[in-house]
Amino acid sequence: MRVKTENDVVDIRAIWWENDSARAIDQRRLPHDFEVVTISTHDQMAEAISNMTVRGAPTIGAAGAYGMALAQKNGVDLDDAASALRATRPTANDLFHAIDAMLSEDDVRRAADSYADMIVAQCERIGKVGADLIDNEMKVLTHCNAGALATVDFGTALAPIRVAHRSGKKPFIFIDETRPRLQGAKLTAWELANEGIEHAIITDNAAGYYLKSEVEIVVVGADRIAANGDFANKIGTYEKAVVAKENGVPFYVAAPISTFDPFMASGDAIVIEQRTPNEVLFINSFRVAADGSRALNPSFDVTPAKFVTGFITEQGVLSADDLKGYIAGQEK
Amino acid sequence: MRVKTENDVVDIRAIWWENDSARAIDQRRLPHDFEVVTISTHDQMAEAISNMTVRGAPTIGAAGAYGMALAQKNGVDLDDAASALRATRPTANDLFHAIDAMLSEDDVRRAADSYADMIVAQCERIGKVGADLIDNEMKVLTHCNAGALATVDFGTALAPIRVAHRSGKKPFIFIDETRPRLQGAKLTAWELANEGIEHAIITDNAAGYYLKSEVEIVVVGADRIAANGDFANKIGTYEKAVVAKENGVPFYVAAPISTFDPFMASGDAIVIEQRTPNEVLFINSFRVAADGSRALNPSFDVTPAKFVTGFITEQGVLSADDLKGYIAGQEK
Numbered sequence: 001m002r003v004k005t006e007n008d009v010v011d012i013r014a015i016w017w018e019n020d021s022a023r024a025i026d027q028r029r030l031p032h033d034f035e036v037v038t039i040s041t042h043d044q045m046a047e048a049i050s051n052m053t054v055r056g057a058p059t060i061g062a063a064g065a066y067g068m069a070l071a072q073k074n075g076v077d078l079d080d081a082a083s084a085l086r087a088t089r090p091t092a093n094d095l096f097h098a099i100d101a102m103l104s105e106d107d108v109r110r111a112a113d114s115y116a117d118m119i120v121a122q123c124e125r126i127g128k129v130g131a132d133l134i135d136n137e138m139k140v141l142t143h144c145n146a147g148a149l150a151t152v153d154f155g156t157a158l159a160p161i162r163v164a165h166r167s168g169k170k171p172f173i174f175i176d177e178t179r180p181r182l183q184g185a186k187l188t189a190w191e192l193a194n195e196g197i198e199h200a201i202i203t204d205n206a207a208g209y210y211l212k213s214e215v216e217i218v219v220v221g222a223d224r225i226a227a228n229g230d231f232a233n234k235i236g237t238y239e240k241a242v243v244a245k246e247n248g249v250p251f252y253v254a255a256p257i258s259t260f261d262p263f264m265a266s267g268d269a270i271v272i273e274q275r276t277p278n279e280v281l282f283i284n285s286f287r288v289a290a291d292g293s294r295a296l297n298p299s300f301d302v303t304p305a306k307f308v309t310g311f312i313t314e315q316g317v318l319s320a321d322d323l324k325g326y327i328a329g330q331e332k
Numbered sequence: 333m334r335v336k337t338e339n340d341v342v343d344i345r346a347i348w349w350e351n352d353s354a355r356a357i358d359q360r361r362l363p364h365d366f367e368v369v370t371i372s373t374h375d376q377m378a379e380a381i382s383n384m385t386v387r388g389a390p391t392i393g394a395a396g397a398y399g400m401a402l403a404q405k406n407g408v409d410l411d412d413a414a415s416a417l418r419a420t421r422p423t424a425n426d427l428f429h430a431i432d433a434m435l436s437e438d439d440v441r442r443a444a445d446s447y448a449d450m451i452v453a454q455c456e457r458i459g460k461v462g463a464d465l466i467d468n469e470m471k472v473l474t475h476c477n478a479g480a481l482a483t484v485d486f487g488t489a490l491a492p493i494r495v496a497h498r499s500g501k502k503p504f505i506f507i508d509e510t511r512p513r514l515q516g517a518k519l520t521a522w523e524l525a526n527e528g529i530e531h532a533i534i535t536d537n538a539a540g541y542y543l544k545s546e547v548e549i550v551v552v553g554a555d556r557i558a559a560n561g562d563f564a565n566k567i568g569t570y571e572k573a574v575v576a577k578e579n580g581v582p583f584y585v586a587a588p589i590s591t592f593d594p595f596m597a598s599g600d601a602i603v604i605e606q607r608t609p610n611e612v613l614f615i616n617s618f619r620v621a622a623d624g625s626r627a628l629n630p631s632f633d634v635t636p637a638k639f640v641t642g643f644i645t646e647q648g649v650l651s652a653d654d655l656k657g658y659i660a661g662q663e664k
Contacts, residue, residue: 031622174628177612177620179511179535185612185620193624201612201627203511204536205568209604209633212570236537238544239571246574272541280509280517280535286616288509289517290363292525295533296506301541 001148001155001162003034003194012036013120013153014059015066017113020073022066026053027149031190042071042081049088049095056150057223058119058256061094065112068102078103116152122256123154125314130160130219130254133317136169139214141207141244143176144234145187146221146254156221156254158191160312165197173199174210178234180279180297204236208243218244219312222255227327229305229320230267231255235298241307254312262327267302275299333480333487334526335366341526345452345485346391347398349445352405354398356386359481363522374403374413381420381427384513388482389555389591390451393426397444400434410435422605425556425593448484454588455486457646462492462551462586465649468501471548473539473576475508476566477519478553478586488553488586490523492644497529505531506542510566512611512629536568540575550576551644554587559659561637561652562599563587567630573639586644594659599634607631 003010015024022039028051029035037053039045045067048054054063064085071081082099089095098115105111134140146157154162164171173192178184185201192199202210211218218240225231231253244251264270277295281287289295305320318326335342347356354371360383361367369385371377377399380386386395396417403413414431421427430447437443466472478489487494496503505524510516517533524531534542543550550572557563563585576583596602609627613619621627637652647658 031625032619176537177511179509179537182620185625186622189625190622193622199625201621201625203567203612203629205508205511205566205571206628206630206633208571208574209567209630210628212633234537235535235541239537239540239575242540242575242578243571246578280533284616284618287364288514289533290522290525293363293517293521293531293533296538296542297535298538298541301538301544 001153001191001194005034013116014056014149015054015062015152016116017066017069017109022070024048024054024063025149027055027187028052031186040070041074042067042076042084045070046084046088049085056145057094058151059149060089061098062112062116062119062152064095064098065102065115068099069109069112072108119151120153122314123151123156123159126156126254126256126312127154127159127163129314129316130252130312131163131167133217133252133312134160134164134169134171138171139174139216140171141174141176141210141215141218141240142188143184143220143237143240144178145183147188147191149187149191155191156256157219158188160219160254161197162195165195170198173197174207174215175199175201176204176207176236176240177201178236179204207240211240211243211247211249215249218249218251219254222253222259223300224270225253225255225260225311226264226267226270227260227262227324228266229308229311229323230302231308232267232270232272232300232302235301238301238303241303245307250309251307252310252312253308257313257315257326260323260327267304270302272301273299333485333523336526337366345448346388346481347386347394347484348448349398349401349441354395354402356380356395357481358385359387359519360385363518372402373406374399374408374416377402378416378420381417388477389426390483390588391481392421393430394444394448394451394484396427396430397434397447400431401441401444404440422603425591429590451483451588452485454646455483455488455491458488458586458588458644459486459491459495461646461648462584462644463495463499465549465584465644466492466496466501466503470503471506471546472503473506473508473542473547473550473572474520475516475552475569475572476510477515477523479520479523481519481523482553487523488588489551490520492551492586493529494527497527502530505529506539506547507531507533508536508539508568508572509533510568511536515566539572543572543575543579543581547581550581550583551586554585554591555632556602557585557587557592557643558596558599558602559592559594559656560598561640561655562634563640564599564602564604564632564634567633570633570635573635577639582641583639584642584644585640589645589647589658592655592659599636602634604633605631
């Protein structure tokens with residue numbers, strides 16, 4: 001991803017290997033401070049995953065792989081390192097997958113680099129596939145951060161926008177701020193500002209207003225996609241999908257094929273993480289609501305397949321039915 | 333409305349006349365500080381409306397009326413005062429209606445008191461009419477603050493909930509926090525906590541999740557209703573209405589008949605106030621987004637009549653067609 005520094009524009013990943021250490025953008029300090037941290041041991045990497053210095057399922061996967069590489073470099077037992085890294089965050093499937101893959105490698109550092117390169121190649125391909133959907137000056141709505149920060153580089157939902165812009169098109173992006181954690185306002189807006197892509201942050205409430213008036217296409221990411229095309233994504237995605245359909249606005253989900261779970265029949269089986277009510281009740285350490293009030297904080301919602309115009313994958317733009325066929329073909 | 337103070341429960345309005353001045357609850361300081369301000373000139377009243385010390389269409393109407401009373405008391409030309417008060421906020425019909433009504437009065441202070449009393453009586457009636465729709469233990473969704481703070485006393489959307497609760501029913505209220513100004517989290521939750529009504533604050537993004545699973549009825553207020561039943565209300569209302577319909581959840585708009593504008597054919601003609609982007613970009617004086625990012629901040633949206641199950645008015649629960657008939661009858 002392109003990042004403007006004081007005197008320069010650098011092209012940088014969310015996490016990479018350099019001089020016998022891992023380096024990563026400290027995502028906790030964005031958007032106000034751009035700082036790269038050096039991570040020299042697998043324990044430091046476990047801490048960086050836990051405290052959300054790095055975040056986003058694919059980026060966390062790469063972080064796990066580099067954590068294993070650090071353990072090998074430092075002569076640490078790989079099974080011990082795997083345990084420590086697995087214990088950081090409970091939800092991200094990519095993390096467990098990456099750590100397990102590293103256990104069978106001789107040169108873990110090289111394997112970790114390949115793992116990160118594979119993610120980036122998938123995202124770049126998603127960008128090229130999806131860029132055809134983004135016309136010049138098109139008005140696009142996105143939700144949360146399915147960007148380069150979350151996926152080592154390029155992003156999923158943001159990849160088609162990035163590629164379209166780099167090819168000379170001038171899309172305009174409406175960014176839902178994405179309460180409660182404001183990843184849209186904090187991270188997606190930062191990525192687009194650095195890339196020089198025109199955008200405006202809106203409250204999540206204003207998405208309907210713009211879907212009825214100006215938005216021509218919606219592109220979001222996905223955390224998990226069931227075999228029938230139902231998908232889980234950041235809370236609020238479902239509302240945007242329903243309102244997009246009501247207004248005839250095409251609604252696309254950008255995700256690598258690996259996000260599909262062919263063994264999950266429908267979205268009904270997706271377990272929704274309920275996070276702390278304090279993310280709703282407090283903003284910047286200030287309590288918003290009266291002391292006598294409580295909050296509920298589901299972190300994801302499930303959008304039924306009928307609201308999805310298409311899935312933008314590294315294999316092309318697929319319908320829910322295409323997808324089933326593609327997965328069945330792969331399994332043969 | 334009932335307000336718990338340190339040692340007592342007081343019954344108080346959002347705005348009233350006392351000792352040759354207007355007095356009002358400073359709604360910007362809720363829920364943490366309960367403070368009553370004194371307003372002695374029409375210019376101070378215009379400022380109090382602009383800066384949202386007082387807010388909510390009917391309360392703004394009463395504020396406009398009391399602003400005219402202050403002008404008369406201070407010997408200010410009433411037409412000049414009317415211009416200054418009208419220039420504060422563009423969307424609320426009540427404000428223009430109240431100011432115009434005061435122009436033909438001899439004793440403006442007395443007329444302003446009557447105007448406020450009339451609003452309260454209407455809201456109490458809306459509460460009685462709407463309470464029949466709220467079953468015991470029913471799960472209700474509301475948006476923004478259509479409560480006593482917004483309507484001098486009692487509320488519109490909150491009136492049926494208040495009356496149902498006072499009659500012994502135990503409804504549970506999901507409150508959209510309502511970004512950007514968080515009137516749900518700050519004001520509606522404060523009113524319900526003071527009244528002892530069970531509730532949970534949710535992010536605006538989570539409304540769809542609960543409309544799909546638990547919510548049995550939606551009740552919101554309205555700032556302006558066109559002759560065909562399209563209505564303007566706080567930004568985000570439109571999304572909730574579309575998602576409620578998708579899930580077969582009844583969607584009611586609680587408002588006095590005076591909110592209807594028989595001369596406005598449809599919602600297309602409603603002017604939407606665009607407020608400062610800083611309400612989105614800053615939370616508690618902290619800038620959320622990167623410096624290179626901007627925001628858009630429409631304050632209201634328009635919901636087409638087809639999404640409304642019924643209008644809860646002081647004349648009963650009316651459909652859009654009933655309403656047209658009622659208004660036609662009144663005009664004869």
